């Protein structure tokens with residue numbers, strides 16, 4: 411303001427001096443002083459001190475930030491989180507769009523004690539005003555949001571305070587999930603451990619001389635320790651998969667031999683339950699991009715589930731077919747595992763891939779389940795940028811399918827013979843393969 415006034419006042423004073431040539435020095439000085447006082451009065455009427463705040467109070471929110479020096483304006487608007495600039499009088503003089511969204515359009519010019527109101531936020535600002543800066547508080551529901559926020563108030567050193575609000579809801583959810591996971595994992599391990607130590611005590615005491623009881627107890631102990639080691643294997647698998655979840659697999663993979671391998675590894679269990687594994691591979695199935703061991707683990711978990719939760723004597727269908735690509739999506743191969751079992755009620759479907767979620771915990775445990783199989787499947791499929799889908803009809807059965815990206819043409823080997831290899835064109839296997847027949 412003064413910058414505008416000074417040159418004008420100077421010019422007027424000089425003009426007066428010119429006019430007053432011939433007057434006494436004292437009269438000249440008096441005239442010049444009079445001009446200065448007059449100009450100052452006029453200026454004060456046009457730009458009263460605190461007039462900006464008064465105008466902001468009248469409603470024009472954007473004007474508050476317009477009146478800030480240009481550098482401050484850009485600074486607060488460029489912040490990703492809601493931010494306010496607050497004076498020592500509690501009045502805000504600027505708010506970025508995120509803050510206006512959170513607290514309403516007038517927050518940039520209102521008294522924060524009325525517009526923000528939250529006691530913890532006001533406490534943080536009060537601390538910053540008292541020189542305890544930065545002041546940090548964590549608060550729940552704020553303005554129009556239900557989540558959790560970290561509020562940070564810092565004195566800018568010129569009577570203004572910058573208050574920022576960082577949404578930490580996601581971090582809180584993740585923390586909660588970690589805590590739940592540790593609690594669940596400990597519980598899952600503690601149960602078999604408690605059983606084992608209980609039987610050890612019985613064997614050392616009352617059943618010491620009871621030969622048939624000893625055999626029975628040792629069998630249970632072997633089963634329980636098997637459960638513990640399966641659980642630890644699954645937990646380690648999960649953490650390994652999580653570690654490289656952002657590292658996309660690179661290697662091309664032939665699915666048909668892999669599907670056949672699953673049949674071979676599970677052959678004994680299939681036979682014991684009078685099951686057949688029907689493997690169906692579409693003609694000309696292209697190679698996919700995949701980590702062989704991880705895809706094998708996915709297939710193993712899915713076929714194991716069909717074995718555990720399907721009906722004895724019914725077949726399990728394992729199939730792979732090409733899904734046509736679109737403008738937005740590359741070509742994918744869909745692999746499906748289908749069983750005829752009890753099926754899963756719709757309300758459970760969305761939660762099946764959560765760690766330790768089971769429809770029937772007792773049944774899962776008695777079948778040797780850890781509750782982590784589908785969580786592992788989901789993580790592996792996500793790492794491959796595929797999609798997992800579970801469909802089920804109660805009383806009819808369940809189909810779990812996932813997609814895998816097809817090897818893009820450009821990274822296929824350059825030699826013509828390699829491009830025409832059986833794996834890249836048609837699989838050597840017949841389109842429908844039966845690995846096991848009912849005895």
Ligand SMILES: Nc1ncnc2c1ncn2[C@@H]1O[C@H](COP(=O)(O)OP(=O)(O)O)[C@@H](O)[C@H]1O
Pocket residue numbers: 711715716718719720749751752753754762767768769770774775778779780781782783784785808
């Ligand atoms: N094919 C299936 N048919 C019926 N229920 C299934 C099937 N696959 C999974 N489920 C249900 O989903 C739950 C979670 O599966 P999973 O994560 O593999 O854990 P687990 O098999 O160790 O219990 C199972 O406990 C079961 O209730």
Ligand SMILES: [Mg+2]
Pocket residue numbers: 711714715779780781782783784
């Ligand atoms: Mg399972």
